[in-house]
Amino acid sequence: YSAIEQGQLQTAKTQLSQARKISPSGPETKQMAQAIAELESDLIYETSVTAATRAQQADDWAEASTHWQKALEQRPANKQLSEKLATAERIVSLKQQMQDLLAKPYRLTNDLVKSKADIALIQSEAVINDSPSLRSTADKLKQTLNAVNTPVAVEVISDGETAVSVRGVGVVGTTRSKIIELKPGPYRFEGKRQGYKSKIIEVTIP
Numbered sequence: 177y178s179a180i181e182q183g184q185l186q187t188a189k190t191q192l193s194q195a196r197k198i199s200p201s202g203p204e205t206k207q208m209a210q211a212i213a214e215l216e217s218d219l220i221y222e223t224s225v226t227a228a229t230r231a232q233q234a235d236d237w238a239e240a241s242t243h244w245q246k247a248l249e250q251r252p253a254n255k256q257l258s259e260k261l262a263t264a265e266r267i268v269s270l271k272q273q274m275q276d277l278l279a280k281p282y283r284l285t286n287d288l289v290k291s292k293a294d295i296a297l298i299q300s301e302a303v304i305n306d307s308p309s310l311r312s313t314a315d316k317l318k319q320t321l322n323a324v325n326t327p328v329a330v331e332v333i334s335d336g337e338t339a340v341s342v343r344g345v346g347v348v349g350t351t352r353s354k355i356i357e358l359k360p361g362p363y364r365f366e367g368k369r370q371g372y373k374s375k376i377i378e379v380t381i382p
Contacts, residue, residue: 180211185219188212221250228260235309237267267307270300274313282361282380284324293321327357328381338369343376 179187192212195205228243241264248257273296283289297314304311332354334340340348343364348354358381365377 177208177211180215183215183219185212185215188215217250221247224250232264235307237264237307240264241268263303263306267303267310270296270303271310271313274317278317278320281320281324284321285359285361290321290325293317324360327359330356330358330381332356332365334367338367341366
């Protein structure tokens, strides 16, 4: 009990092992085992809370989430712990979503993908002040969204006899020089002319 009071978990476990050899099922042995279990739970809880707090301060929310989860396992009814874990998991999830969207920036011209990005940005507003890295990622996503959805002037130069079109977008027509506007991304320009084999040129508008 002296070891338990001083928080010396391993010493207490050693003494309990010796006590069990003398009295395996005695009430004092059971009492000691319960006290040791409570001490171990307290130590895990305190260590986990300290580690989670330190991880949050370092903006490492994945690490914080792991430690908040461990702390909650020791105090499952603690509402404050549940909220802290939920915040950490939300930040980790939102940051990952944004990084996935940024990994394929030209897809952000697609209405469905753009909608996912907009939703992620709206959801991040509640926790963005807690994480500098989430704010940085969100800012980059906003800038990229704006960039890829701002049409770029593209000059199409041809021979005036070839019918030019952009697959999935529309007809440019027969021209020697024509300015059209396209959002950044990959496109397939097709040229058709009587007596010639059609030709497709793949272009990425940066």
